[in-house]
Every structure is written in C-alpha cells, then in structure tokens.
Amino acid sequence: MQRRAVLGLGAAGVVAAGAGAYLALHHERQAGGGGGAAPSGPLSAEAAAFWNASFDTLDQQTYEPGAHLRGKPLLLNFWATWCAPCVKELPEINQFHDEFSSKGWHVLGLAVDAPTPVRGFLEKLPLKFQVALAGLTGTDLSKTLGNAKGGLPFTVAFSAQGEPIWRKLGATHLEELREMARAMKS
Numbered sequence: 021m022q023r024r025a026v027l028g029l030g031a032a033g034v035v036a037a038g039a040g041a042y043l044a045l046h047h048e049r050q051a052g053g054g055g056g057a058a059p060s061g062p063l064s065a066e067a068a069a070f071w072n073a074s075f076d077t078l079d080q081q082t083y084e085p086g087a088h089l090r091g092k093p094l095l096l097n098f099w100a101t102w103c104a105p106c107v108k109e110l111p112e113i114n115q116f117h118d119e120f121s122s123k124g125w126h127v128l129g130l131a132v133d134a135p136t137p138v139r140g141f142l143e144k145l146p147l148k149f150q151v152a153l154a155g156l157t158g159t160d161l162s163k164t165l166g167n168a169k170g171g172l173p174f175t176v177a178f179s180a181q182g183e184p185i186w187r188k189l190g191a192t193h194l195e196e197l198r199e200m201a202r203a204m205k206s
Contacts, residue, residue, distance in 0.1 A: 105172070110145065
C-alpha cells in the first residue's frame with residue numbers, strides 16, 4: 021500500500037512538472053518568445069506601456085503590437101490627418117519602411133484621430149506599413165514614451181529588445197531615419 025502511494029505521488033509530480041513546463045513555454049510564446057531574436061528580461065515601465073497596449077484597426081479588429089512586433093526593431097509614429105507636419109513626413113516614413121523592412125524593421129503608424137478621417141486620408145495617400153487607431157489616448161501613450169509636450173508628430177524607435185532607443189518630436193526626415201537605423205545596427 022505504501023509503495024502505491026509513493027508511486028502515485030511520483031506520477032503526480034511528473035504530471036505537475038510537465039504541466040508547469042508546458043505553461044512556461046506557452047507563456048514565453050505569448051510574450052513574444054520562442055523564436056529567434058525574442059526579447060528577454062523585464063521591460064522599462066515606458067516600454068511596457070506600449071507593448072502591453074492594444075489598438076483598433078480600420079477594419080475594427082484589435083491590434084496588439086506585443087503579439088506582432090516584439091523582438092524586432094520598430095519605428096513607431098504618432099500622427100493625425102489634421103497635422104500638417106505629420107502629413108508631410110508620412111511619405112518619408114513610407115520610404116523608410118520600403119528600404120528597411122528587408123533589414124528586419126517594422127513600422128507602425130498610430131493615428132491620434134478618428135476612423136473616418138483616417139480612412140479618407142489613406143484612400144488619398146496609401147501607406148505600406150501598418151496603421152492603427154490610438155484615438156485621444158494616443159496622446160497619453162506618447163507622453164509616457166517621452167513626448168512631454170504631447171505634440172505631433174512624434175516618432176519613437178524601439179530596439180529588438182523592446183526598449184525605446186530614439187525619439188523625435190516634430191517631422192522626421194528620411195535621411196535621419198536611415199542614420200538612426202544604421203547607428204543602431206553598429
């Protein structure tokens with residue numbers, strides 16, 4: 021009888037260990053691990069605010085950057101249709117996407133705007149990179165990421181580890197984006 025109890029406890033321990041290993045692996049994959057350049061270690065509070073956020077897409081889906089982009093360098097641009105400097109810089113950001121997506125870079129545009137004007141804008145100027153809607157909460161998120169004034173446009177580059185490495189308030193230019201990406205590589 022005692023031997024059965026010991027064997028039963030041993031079997032239960034093996035099952036529990038296996039379940040724990042499965043859950044740990046599942047959690048790592050959900051957090052962006054399990055493939056190549058996955059980030060490791062805790063994020064700063066500002067980075068976590070972005071990577072844990074979710075946004076609406078124009079087709080009313082939920083977009084979670086942490087699930088799609090974590091582990092890759094990312095250029096994040098806060099913009100609005102009514103912001104003249106934003107509209108002026110978007111073709112250059114689009115060009116950056118064209119040039120650097122093959123080098124592992126992703127670009128995400130967060131519109132601090134409503135869906136209808138963004139749809140109309142993108143019909144006139146299609147962008148090749150992902151665009152999501154941040155709405156008015158985008159201003160708060162941009163402040164968390166270092167945009168003390170809350171102005172637009174605001175651009176942040178994240179390393180593959182998920183931390184902000186470069187910020188700019190005001191319109192960006194293609195050449196400075198190229199320089200930033202090259203400097204990050206070295």
